[in-house]
Amino acid sequence: MAIGFxxxxxxxxxxHEVRxxxxxIEFVTDRWMLFGEYDLIARVQAExxxxxxxxxxxxIRVIEGIADTKTLIGAEL
Structure with missing residues (x-):
């Protein structure tokens, strides 16, 4: 299982349109509006x-209305 934010x-x-x-999107398992440097965070989970x-x-990155993204990939240690 792979997970990213x-x-x-x-x-x-x-x-609201981007949200x-x-x-x-099939692999987006959750998303939240944020206040601060970023506007939204999406949790993405795939096999x-x-x-x-x-x-x-x-x-995700091609959605109209998105100006920039930063992706964090989770790891099981």
Whole structure:
């Protein structure tokens, strides 16, 4: 199992639109609005890191209204 957290900065006024789009992405298991440097955080969970990465690059980062992302990949130690 692979897990990642995507910190998202949206274009001004696009927070709700981006959040609604995240709801339709298969591997996004949760998302929250934030206050501060980032506008949203999305929890992404997939069966492997390849699928996780594809979801982030091909489904999340291309959402209209997203200005920037930072991804944190979780590890089991």
């Amino acid at each position: 995507v910190l998202i900065t949206t274009q001004p006024g696009k927070e 609604a789009t995240l709801d339709g 492997d890191e390849y699928t996780l990465t594809r979801c982030i690059v091909e489904d």
